[in-house]
Amino acid sequence: xxxxxxxxxxxxxxxxxxxxxxxxxxxxxxxxxxxxxxxxxxxxxxxxxxxxxxxxxxxxxxxxxxxxxxxxxxxxxxxxxxxxxxxxxxxxxxxxxxxxxxxxxxxxxxxxxxxx
Amino acid sequence: xxxxxxxxxxxxxxxxxxxxxxxxxxxxxxxxxxxxxxxxxxxxxxxxxxxxxxxxxxxxxxxxxxxxxxxxxxxxxxxxxxxxxxxxxxxxxxxxxxxxxxxxxxxxxxxxx
Numbered sequence: 001x002x003x004x005x006x007x008x009x010x011x012x013x014x015x016x017x018x019x020x021x022x023x024x025x026x027x028x029x030x031x032x033x034x035x036x037x038x039x040x041x042x043x044x045x046x047x048x049x050x051x052x053x054x055x056x057x058x059x060x061x062x063x064x065x066x067x068x069x070x071x072x073x074x075x076x077x078x079x080x081x082x083x084x085x086x087x088x089x090x091x092x093x094x095x096x097x098x099x100x101x102x103x104x105x106x107x108x109x110x111x112x113x114x115x116x
Numbered sequence: 117x118x119x120x121x122x123x124x125x126x127x128x129x130x131x132x133x134x135x136x137x138x139x140x141x142x143x144x145x146x147x148x149x150x151x152x153x154x155x156x157x158x159x160x161x162x163x164x165x166x167x168x169x170x171x172x173x174x175x176x177x178x179x180x181x182x183x184x185x186x187x188x189x190x191x192x193x194x195x196x197x198x199x200x201x202x203x204x205x206x207x208x209x210x211x212x213x214x215x216x217x218x219x220x221x222x223x224x225x226x227x228x229x
Contacts, residue, residue, distance in 0.1 A: 091158060
């Protein structure tokens with residue numbers, strides 16, 4: 001079974017600064033997909049960024065980028081130029097290519113607060 | 117675009133009562149899921165349905181039943197609610213391609229007293 005671990009329950013950052021959220025995972029699969037989801041106070045789950053394990057290039061989406069280290073099974077999220085609207089719970093998630101039903105396995109979450 | 121619609125948004129139950137959470141998606145997705153979210157534990161999979169007519173247990177299935185009524189609808193039933201089932205419940209759906217995102221409903225906050 002796959003596991004996903006987020007070891008930082010809470011983090012804070014000043015507006016306009018950069019913050020990195022950590023995520024590690026464990027799997028025996030070679031082909032898989034990793035995601036970061038954002039959950040603001042509205043409870044809505046919003047996809048931030050995704051990474052395909054067979055791609056060596058790190059994914060980027062505007063101010064959001066990842067540092068994907070396949071050998072270390074690490075998938076961190078970097079948020080540049082933090083904005084107040086980035087305040088949310090962030091979840092790292094894993095989906096295996098061979099996993100039945102393509103279900104997502106989530107980490108515990110990191111509550112990020114951006115301070116003015 | 118409706119996406120994934122969950123009802124109700126809030127519910128309070130007494131211990132021992134039963135209820136069904138409804139979920140429907142209009143994106144023609146094969147796979148549907150029920151998760152529960154508890155503080156410090158992330159989202160944990162209760163049940164999932166890889167396709168119409170099939171359901172499988174996830175990580176925390178005890179105390180729950182599901183029905184995949186058709187391709188659109190996937191309901192979650194609590195037969196005899198317990199305080200330990202106080203949680204936020206999310207329904208989600210996704211196409212069978214694993215590199216695509218899952219789409220989530222707005223969640224149901226359930227309190228069992």
